[in-house]
Amino acid sequence: MNNTAEKNVYEGNDPYAVPLNEIDVSLPERFENNDFWPWFERLRKEDPVHYCSDSEHGAYWSVTKFQDIMYVDTHHDLFSSETGITIASQDEDFVLPMFIAMDQPKHDVQRRTVNPVVGPMNLANMESTIRERVITIIESLPVGETFDWVDRVAIELTTQMLATLFDFPFEERRKLTRWSDIATTNLDAGLIETEDERRAELIECLEYFTNLWNERVNKEPTGDLISMLAHGESTRNMQPMEYLGNIILLIVGGNDTTRNSLTGGVVALNESPDQYEKLRNDHSLIGSMVPEIIRWQTPLAHMRRIATEDTELGGKQIKKGDKVVMWYVSGNRDETAIENPDDFIIDRKNARHHLSFGFGIHRCMGNRLAEMQIRIVWEELMARFHSVQVMGEPTYIRSAFVKGYAHLPVKLVPLES
Amino acid sequence: MPKITFIEHSGEKHEIEADTGISVMEVAINNGVPGIDADCGGACSCATCHVMVAGDWFDKLPEIDAMEESMLGLNTMRETNSRLSCQLDSTDELDGLVLQLPEFQG
Numbered sequence: 050m051n052n053t054a055e056k057n058v059y060e061g062n063d064p065y066a067v068p069l070n071e072i073d074v075s076l077p078e079r080f081e082n083n084d085f086w087p088w089f090e091r092l093r094k095e096d097p098v099h100y101c102s103d104s105e106h107g108a109y110w111s112v113t114k115f116q117d118i119m120y121v122d123t124h125h126d127l128f129s130s131e132t133g134i135t136i137a138s139q140d141e142d143f144v145l146p147m148f149i150a151m152d153q154p155k156h157d158v159q160r161r162t163v164n165p166v167v168g169p170m171n172l173a174n175m176e177s178t179i180r181e182r183v184i185t186i187i188e189s190l191p192v193g194e195t196f197d198w199v200d201r202v203a204i205e206l207t208t209q210m211l212a213t214l215f216d217f218p219f220e221e222r223r224k225l226t227r228w229s230d231i232a233t234t235n236l237d238a239g240l241i242e243t244e245d246e247r248r249a250e251l252i253e254c255l256e257y258f259t260n261l262w263n264e265r266v267n268k269e270p271t272g273d274l275i276s277m278l279a280h281g282e283s284t285r286n287m288q289p290m291e292y293l294g295n296i297i298l299l300i301v302g303g304n305d306t307t308r309n310s311l312t313g314g315v316v317a318l319n320e321s322p323d324q325y326e327k328l329r330n331d332h333s334l335i336g337s338m339v340p341e342i343i344r345w346q347t348p349l350a351h352m353r354r355i356a357t358e359d360t361e362l363g364g365k366q367i368k369k370g371d372k373v374v375m376w377y378v379s380g381n382r383d384e385t386a387i388e389n390p391d392d393f394i395i396d397r398k399n400a401r402h403h404l405s406f407g408f409g410i411h412r413c414m415g416n417r418l419a420e421m422q423i424r425i426v427w428e429e430l431m432a433r434f435h436s437v438q439v440m441g442e443p444t445y446i447r448s449a450f451v452k453g454y455a456h457l458p459v460k461l462v463p464l465e466s
Numbered sequence: 467m468p469k470i471t472f473i474e475h476s477g478e479k480h481e482i483e484a485d486t487g488i489s490v491m492e493v494a495i496n497n498g499v500p501g502i503d504a505d506c507g508g509a510c511s512c513a514t515c516h517v518m519v520a521g522d523w524f525d526k527l528p529e530i531d532a533m534e535e536s537m538l539g540l541n542t543m544r545e546t547n548s549r550l551s552c553q554l555d556s557t558d559e560l561d562g563l564v565l566q567l568p569e570f571q572g
Contacts, residue, residue: 119506119509119511122511123509123510123511123533153536157536157539157540160540161539161540164540164542165542168542168543168572169542169543169569169570169571169572170542170543170569170570172570173570401503401505401514402505402506402507406505406512408506408509408511408512409511409536409537410536410537410540412511412512412513412540414540417570417572
């Protein structure tokens with residue numbers, strides 16, 4: 050097929066106006082316009098394991114239903130992470146090895162080194178720190194005035210948390226936000242214009258973190274992530290690019306994701322006033338609301354694998370070497386796996402049974418930390434305010450990977466006296 | 467019906483006359499034993515149905531397969547007697563089994 054250019058043009062929003070075999074769900078414009086939903090709906094109904102022969106990222110399979118995604122995610126022997134975990138192929142001159150993009154056994158060994166920092170025992174110790182910071186942030190917000198939730202709350206809180214986990218110089222913490230954004234941004238999204246610019250900023254990130262490493266490698270181990278990497282048996286001899294890769298993984302993993310679930314919760318509650326009312330009447334529902342927010346938002350839209358051998362999936366023949374994209378964002382709205390999946394239901398039964406963290410050996414390491422942060426934010430908000438009210442349309446990020454918000458204008462509504 | 471005892475981290479005991487033909491994880495969930503999340507629903511892919519096997523029961527249980535080993539290996543709360551309860555079938559042979567629950571499910 051030679052009509053790539055035509056096919057990749059954004060085609061409005063009628064998925065039935067396009068022949069099935071030409072559907073490419075990876076177009077970042079659709080995520081920016083938040084109108085990708087009916088495209089996945091069509092694939093789930095008509096072609097749940099879908100081959101797109103031609104896209105910006107080459108040919109790829111889309112896996113759109115919950116059970117098929119679960120199958121791919123849990124068969125890490127058949128579906129490798131080794132060459133990257135997003136639909137975009139890595140730039141071969143600038144490969145950043147990181148454990149999320151490794152197979153066994155190396156994956157397990159490296160992950161085990163850093164796992165404890167977000168393990169449940171450590172989290173229990175961190176809860177009071179997180180709560181203090183949440184309260185400080187919330188109490189600094191204007192009441193009754195419109196402000197940007199993304200910047201003032203979502204970014205600020207997740208960045209503070211990351212700075213703590215890395216023991217990163219606190220005043221310079223927004224560097225973490227910047228590097229996280231730079232690592233994942235699409236070139237046409239407005240942050241940077243060329244891959245060279247991306248490399249230059251990431252090298253800056255490496256230099257900064259190399260200084261922190263050098264500071265810590267000669268000291269006794271402390272509980273922060275950099276110290277853990279510098280002293281860990283399986284990580285202390287990492288090459289610079291591998292160190293950078295793992296730093297980026299931890300920054301992106303702990304930043305973009307929780308940030309967008311913190312914002313997604315505000316959007317979801319505003320779209321479902323009955324659920325907001327239910328929450329106001331019973332704050333104990335926050336516990337089940339948190340996984341529901343994470344499902345509803347699905348802050349990472351997909352993860353990708355490469356087939357390691359010829360195999361069958363959903364009746365389709367996948368060839369060795371094929372790119373296979375698991376669309377978590379679609380599986381989380383699969384009506385055959387989740388009842389009324391488009392509804393946001395804060396007391397949903399079995400709310401934890403969602404795909405946002407992935408399943409299997411690559412399952413999100415920081416899931417409990419993310420849940421804890423979101424829980425605390427809502428506990429402290431609902432104790433002080435009637436609601437966080439959305440004052441205008443959100444601006445969505447132009448990316449088929451990081452599914453989230455650039456801005457969200459909101460206003461805090463005080464409790465009725 | 468085998469009797470299976472779950473002991474919460476707090477020490478609270480739940481003695482269950484367990485159904486057979488389901489997993490030990492499902493026995494806990496069906497009987498409202500708190501402390502088992504089972505996020506993945508029994509697919510050995512989340513490690514949130516983690517239990518510790520009391521006494522000499524550990525050696526009597528079926529062996530840990532590669533997937534369970536992988537998932538346990540990434541669990542920071544793992545002990546030498548850890549298992550994932552979704553991988554244990556509830557059978558009459560398990561009569562008297564005692565399982566301790568961890569403080570947190572990771």
